[in-house]
Amino acid sequence: MKLGLLFFLILFGLETIMFFFLHSTLVESRVEEELIALQTRGNSHRAILEKHFDENTISHVALMESEANTDVVITNSNKEILGASVDSSLIQRYIKRPITSSIRKGKTIEDNWKKEEYISTVSPIEQDGVLIGHVYMFQDTAWIQSLISRLNKQFLIAGFIAVIFTITIIIFLSKALAKPLIKMKEATSQISSGDFSVSLPKTGDDELGDLARSIQLLAGDLNYLREERNEFLSSISHELRTPLTYIKGYADIVQKRDLSPEERSQYLSIILEETNRLSDMVKNLFDLARIDKNTFDIKKRPIDLKEFMKKIETKFSPAFTEKGMLLSVNCLESITISADASRLEQIIFNLLDNAIKYSSPGDKTTINISRTKKHVIININDTGRGISEEELPFIFNRFYRVDKSRARALGGTGLGLAIVKELVHAHGGTISVCSREGDGTEFEIVFKGETECENNTFG
Ligand SMILES: Nc1ncnc2c1ncn2[C@@H]1O[C@H](COP(=O)(O)OP(=O)(O)OP(=O)(O)O)[C@@H](O)[C@H]1O
Ligand SMILES: [Mg+2]
Secondary structure: OHHHHHHHHHHHHHHHHHHHHHHHHHHHHHHHHHHHHHHHHHHHHHHHHHHOOOHHHHHHHHHHHHHOOEEEEEEEOOOOEEEEOOOHHHHHHHHOOOOOOOOOOOEEEEOOOOOOOEEEEEEEEEEOOEEEEEEEEEEEHHHHHHHHHHHHHHHHHHHHHHHHHHHHHHHHHHHHHHHHHHHHHHHHHHHHOOOOOOOOOOOOOOHHHHHHHHHHHHHHHHHHHHHHHHHHHHHHHHHHHHHHHHHHHHHHHHHHOOOOHHHHHHHHHHHHHHHHHHHHHHHHHHHHHHHHOOOOOOOOEEEEHHHHHHHHHHHHHHHHHHOOOEEEEEEOEOOEEEEOHHHHHHHHHHHHHHHHHOOOOOOEEEEEEEEOOOEEEEEEEEOOOOOOOOOHHHOOOOOOOOOHHHHHHOOOOOOHHHHHHHHHHHOOOEEEEEEEOOOEEEEEEEEEOOOOOOEOOOO
8 A cells, every 4th residue: 555655656746747847848839839920920911011011001911810810910110000900909008018129030029828918929111221110910818828728628638547547557566566475474474473384376587476485485494494303302302211211220220129239330330321321412412502503613723634633543543453443544745724623523533433333343444634726635434334325315314323223232322423514514514425335434524725735644
């Protein structure tokens, strides 16, 4: 309504201004034409009178004009009337006006068609350069006024049609504009009330269509997020229930039964193990929640990967050796990347932890660092048990474990890779995986890199 009214006022204003200018231009040019015609007629009478300035010709000219809708008055040089086609009392006051300069082509002596009874011109009659008289021409303004009033009527009709036309267009336009907008408003209120099943009609390829598609997309995304959140919450409660059941069960046994010291210590160590698992899970969940909320601080500093990996190798090698496995790190050049050292360590830790957990004695894990012009690539591959093709797409999902019971036995919560993925993304990098069941697994992390060259091998 508001938009339509505004449109109407603007268009109506524009139309009024345009009509006003058109009207006044038309009227002015019409009056101008009349004056020129009057002057031309006066000049042609003057031409005849200059040749024959006698009573006969004068009355002849007056007679001719009495039949036309213009009038003529012929005077001598003293403005005494010699002949006229109109009652002289009506036009006396125009003739009495002083003619300041005598111009050969004549001049207008009255053009006020609105107030005066006549518009008028005068042409001087000369013989041998001496002024001998004047030809005055008159045009009744009533005629012009009736012409103007006819014009006004036509303008009123045209204006009325224009207004009706404008209103029709505005009603049509505001309906075409407002209808989808109202629908979208309804859709957004529906979304905000928690119902994401909105369906907006398909509009064109214009901005309104874009907006409708964006709202539809938003509803879809929100729905996906809600489903994911619900799934995540039910996974959490499920994951928490298992260790809690163990803890409660064994705590009951320890409290109620008479147990031998060995049994007691065995049950207590199970309780401790489950408590550790719970605390790990809570820590991991807390990390993920912080990454999701973007309150996770990534303090990027230049890191020399050669030194960094050396430390990692020293730290992790004993764990590999203990399980009869091997860890080797290859870095052909000294490479600097900009990253948060503790987060990068967490990424490598989670991947190496998996490599240990899902490999058997005798297997080997290799870390290769390389770089291209723009990227730094960290490759971690193991010769462990690998992951089947069907499972591979899901391993980065939260709580996803290929073999639930086995992974549980190994202490897995299924959050390790989800955290790795989020951390890599938080660094602006990407992670991908390649694996064949029975052959081993290879993770590739690609960071944007700022590098410096120096050939070196260690590991
Ligand atoms: N190097 C690997 N070799 C074989 N399977 C792997 C490897 N890395 C991960 N997986 C599979 O992917 C699943 C998900 O790994 P993720 O690290 O997210 O969880 P987790 O190791 O079970 O638990 P967490 O890391 O939280 O202790 C694992 O359960 C495992 O089945
Ligand atoms: Mg893991």
